Amino acid sequence: LAKTTQPISMDSYEGQEVNITCSHNNIATNDYITWYQQFPSQGPRFIIQGYKTKVTNEVASLFIPADRKSSTLSLPRVSLSDTAVYYCLVGDMFSGGYNKLIFGAGTRLAVHP
Amino acid sequence: ETGVTQSPTHLIKTRGQQVTLRCSSQSGHNTVSWYQQALGQGPQFIFQYYREEENGRGNFPPRFSGLQFPNYSSELNVNALELDDSALYLCASSLAGGEFYEQYFGPGTRLTVT
Numbered sequence: 001l002a003k004t005t006q007p008i009s010m011d012s013y014e015g016q017e018v019n020i021t022c023s024h025n026n027i028a029t030n031d032y033i034t035w036y037q038q039f040p041s042q043g044p045r046f047i048i049q050g051y052k053t054k055v056t057n058e059v060a061s062l063f064i065p066a067d068r069k070s071s072t073l074s075l076p077r078v079s080l081s082d083t084a085v086y087y088c089l090v091g092d093m094f095s096g097g098y099n100k101l102i103f104g105a106g107t108r109l110a111v112h113p
Numbered sequence: 114e115t116g117v118t119q120s121p122t123h124l125i126k127t128r129g130q131q132v133t134l135r136c137s138s139q140s141g142h143n144t145v146s147w148y149q150q151a152l153g154q155g156p157q158f159i160f161q162y163y164r165e166e167e168n169g170r171g172n173f174p175p176r177f178s179g180l181q182f183p184n185y186s187s188e189l190n191v192n193a194l195e196l197d198d199s200a201l202y203l204c205a206s207s208l209a210g211g212e213f214y215e216q217y218f219g220p221g222t223r224l225t226v227t
Binding site for chain 2: 034041042043044045046049085087100101102103104105106
């Protein structure tokens with residue numbers, strides 16, 4: 001499974017756009033890129049998933065360049081409630097019939113007033 | 114739609130004891146995965162159950178075992194508890210063959226081993 005590297009922590013202010021970049025140099029052809037969010041004392045929550053180019057949903061956007069060796073999660077106009085740990089995951093959706101999620105240490109985002 | 118629930122919320126055990134943690138899947142989901150999350154780290158995959166059979170396992174010793182029941186609920190059993198087993202244990206349910214690499218996590222059980 002491809003290893004991911006992302007910043008340990010980031011700080012932002014309310015109303016700003018936050019971009020968290022994840023590096024996954026060894027991504028394989030069948031691998032998808034998925035982001036999860038985790039608040040303290042809660043389980044992780046799926047945010048967005050993509051394979052290439054750009055994906056957007058009501059929560060975030062995911063930008064994936066053509067070589068797919070990195071990806072950027074973009075959170076528009078963050079609020080204090082976006083303070084959380086964000087995990088970038090890379091995995092093969094068709095791997096042996098089961099899907100285990102491989103989490104790294106994640107990026108701790110702190111949003112300030 | 115009922116989300117993933119776990120019980121108990123918190124648990125304190127002594128080294129060497131055994132513990133059973135429980136999980137109820139989200140309605141309609143047939144796959145359950147268990148993860149261990151140590152303080153300050155990301156969740157680590159323990160194993161996954163599909164149709165009552167273990168369907169994949171992470172790097173955890175055999176004293177970590179599980180069950181899945183016909184209603185897709187699940188148990189995680191840990192024997193001979195060690196101090197390093199202190200962690201948040203997360204259960205996640207999903208639908209095999211689902212479109213996204215998406216699992217729905219419960220709130221977790223905080224296990225403390227003394």
